[in-house]
Amino acid sequence: NAGVTQTPKFRILKIGQSMTLQCTQDMNHNYMYWYRQDPGMGLKLIYYSVGAGITDKGEVPNGYNVSRSTTEDFPLRLELAAPSQTSVYFCASSPSLAGPGGELFFGEGSRLTVL
Amino acid sequence: AQSVAQPEDQVNVAEGNPLTVKCTYSVSGNPYLFWYVQYPNRGLQFLLKYITGDNLVKGSYGFEAEFNKSQTSFHLKKPSALVSDSALYFCAVRDMKYGGATNKLIFGTGTLLAVQP
Numbered sequence: 001n002a003g004v005t006q007t008p009k010f011r012i013l014k015i016g017q018s019m020t021l022q023c024t025q026d027m028n029h030n031y032m033y034w035y036r037q038d039p040g041m042g043l044k045l046i047y048y049s050v051g052a053g054i055t056d057k058g059e060v061p062n063g064y065n066v067s068r069s070t071t072e073d074f075p076l077r078l079e080l081a082a083p084s085q086t087s088v089y090f091c092a093s094s095p096s097l098a099g100p101g102g103e104l105f106f107g108e109g110s111r112l113t114v115l
Numbered sequence: 116a117q118s119v120a121q122p123e124d125q126v127n128v129a130e131g132n133p134l135t136v137k138c139t140y141s142v143s144g145n146p147y148l149f150w151y152v153q154y155p156n157r158g159l160q161f162l163l164k165y166i167t168g169d170n171l172v173k174g175s176y177g178f179e180a181e182f183n184k185s186q187t188s189f190h191l192k193k194p195s196a197l198v199s200d201s202a203l204y205f206c207a208v209r210d211m212k213y214g215g216a217t218n219k220l221i222f223g224t225g226t227l228l229a230v231q232p
Contacts, residue, residue, distance in 0.1 A: 033219065040124070040225075041224060042225055043220075058219070102218040104161070104218065109157070109158050
């Protein structure tokens with residue numbers, strides 16, 4: 001049972017380069033999220049999606065883009081990488097029941113360094 | 116504004132002693148509260164949640180949390196700490212914009228728990 005899978009686990013980028021962080025889940029969850037984690041700052045929501053074809057901005061969306069063409073996949077694209085995007089990125093998913101359930105399931109993270 | 120506060124960056128406790136990791140929240144309406152644990156170089160793992168009902172919630176690995184509405188707190192507790200409990204702990208509250216329907220979570224800044232042998 002794979003859960004939420006993120007690739008790559010580590011990546012070093014040069015300023016101005018672009019890349020895509022991949023995220024896939026096999027739990028048939030409708031909701032998916034991208035968070036970034038910075039020391040002492042907790043986790044901040046970048047983008048989220050409540051289903052295929054539907055995405056919305058979170059708290060810190062600038063410099064990022066997402067797409068959701070299938071239920072399983074939710075890639076995060078970084079355009080024109082900047083040192084401020086050095087962070088650990090977490091993808092998460094959740095079942096769409098927003099009542100008693102609804103906890104998030106996280107991937108193992110992708111550590112990105114921009115030099 | 117909705118928020119979560121974890122007032123302690125680090126909590127130190129001796130193995131076998133009880134531990135408490137503090138969390139307070141600010142949200143409109145009834146809160147949905149969560150605790151997650153993160154081990155080094157790993158993703159976040161769900162520990163427990165409060166949705167409604169009994170104020171004392173039991174979760175994984177012997178952890179429990181007490182919901183206190185009057186103090187707007189949701190402290191994480193364990194009667195006897197283990198060295199293996201050493202990790203980063205995050206408190207979170209469901210974002211109640213759109214009635215909480217998106218399941219988005221607002222996280223605290225995290226508390227590092229260090230259990231000494």
